[in-house]
Amino acid sequence: MHSSNKKIIPVVAGALMRADGAFMLGSRPAGKPYAGYWEFPGGKVEPGESLFDALVREFSEEMGITVTQATPWLTRVHHYEHASVELTFFRIWAWDGEPQSCEGQAFAWQMPGQETVSPMLPANGPILKSLSLPDYCVRTCSNPTDTAATLAALPGRALLLVDEPALERHELAALLQALAPDVHASGGLLLAKADPAWLTGLPVDGVHLSQQALDTLTDRPDFPWVGAEVASLAGLARAGALALDYVCVALTATDTEPAGRELGTYLAGSIPLPVFADAGGAVLDLDAARTYGAHGVVLTQGGMR
Ligand SMILES: Nc1nc2c([nH]c(=O)n2[C@H]2C[C@H](O)[C@@H](COP(=O)(O)OP(=O)(O)OP(=O)(O)O)O2)c(=O)[nH]1
Numbered sequence: 317m318h319s320s321n322k323k324i325i326p327v328v329a330g331a332l333m334r335a336d337g338a339f340m341l342g343s344r345p346a347g348k349p350y351a352g353y354w355e356f357p358g359g360k361v362e363p364g365e366s367l368f369d370a371l372v373r374e375f376s377e378e379m380g381i382t383v384t385q386a387t388p389w390l391t392r393v394h395h396y397e398h399a400s401v402e403l404t405f406f407r408i409w410a411w412d413g414e415p416q417s418c419e420g421q422a423f424a425w426q427m428p429g430q431e432t433v434s435p436m437l438p439a440n441g442p443i444l445k446s447l448s449l450p451d452y453c454v455r456t457c458s459n460p461t462d463t464a465a466t467l468a469a470l471p472g473r474a475l476l477l478v479d480e481p482a483l484e485r486h487e488l489a490a491l492l493q494a495l496a497p498d499v500h501a502s503g504g505l506l507l508a509k510a511d512p513a514w515l516t517g518l519p520v521d522g523v524h525l526s527q528q529a530l531d532t533l534t535d536r537p538d539f540p541w542v543g544a545e546v547a548s549l550a551g552l553a554r555a556g557a558l559a560l561d562y563v564c565v566a567l568t569a570t571d572t573e574p575a576g577r578e579l580g581t582y583l584a585g586s587i588p589l590p591v592f593a594d595a596g597g598a599v600l601d602l603d604a605a606r607t608y609g610a611h612g613v614v615l616t617q618g619g620m621r
Pocket residue numbers: 327328329348349354355356357358359360394396399401403437438439440
């Protein structure tokens with residue numbers, strides 16, 4: 317297929333994140349490969365330039381704005397006919413100035429999961445899907461029969477991960493059925509840690525794989541959303557190879573090292589899929605986790621497991 321020594325061109329791209337959840341796409345100007353396709357604004361990293369500096373330069377050149385706050389998010393390699401690129405996507409939380417079209421390109425604010433422009437650059441499908449993943453993964457592990465309390469404690473739109481190994485299957489099925497209407501009404505996602513074959517037919521959006529399931533599966537289970545528990549770099553690589561939608565990375569904090577720093581070690585190598593940082597019962601706030609490259613954080617209901 318592709319020879320491994322083919323030159324890979326580093327590229328940065330950024331999603332401007334508006335307070336109402338909208339993000340911006342731009343159309344590629346005439347004269348470039350894939351002209352007219354929609355992309356996240358950005359471009360090639362220049363020799364000697366840091367990824368962040370390249371992002372700031374590209375947004376200044378293409379849109380006339382100054383990026384003031386951005387966090388690294390996902391990295392993917394894609395092989396086009398014209399080039400092989402390593403794309404590092406940032407999310408941009410703050411900027412100075414009003415976006416303007418400096419290269420004659422069109423721009424559009426889009427809502428995650430409800431994009432209206434097309435066609436999209438071929439490498440970007442999974443990235444767009446990742447943008448619609450909530451900020452919080454809420455893991456249930458206490459008093460699972462109290463569904464009202466479970467739902468009341470959700471921080472707005474969330475991925476609710478039902479992780480209840482002590483329940484009998486009929487109890488778990490009843491719990492999922494009770495939770496589904498409200499989770500879906502809030503725009504959230506309902507996933508369960510369970511056998512994928514057994515889950516089929518229940519009102520869930522997907523399955524969350526245990527480390528053991530991740531190690532033994534050879535194909536991605538057939539659900540809209542599939543995530544996994546990961547506690548090693550090998551697990552992270554497997555999740556990427558199975559094209560999962562997210563991972564929860566278990567972190568440990570010590571007296572001298574915050575959990576976030578351990579996360580930074582995981583993510584220092586580029587990773588293609590969104591990470592929820594799971595510091596157990598310890599607190600790792602969303603902003604700190606994002607600084608280290610996480611997508612979001614795991615909140616454990618009922619405290620420590
Ligand atoms: N900017 C951007 N590029 C992307 C995205 N997805 C994706 O596959 N790419 C690819 C397309 C191109 O092969 C490459 C970006 O190169 P580019 O041609 O836009 O680079 P540039 O803005 O520096 O333009 P130029 O100065 O070289 O003309 O990355 C994306 O979302 N944004």
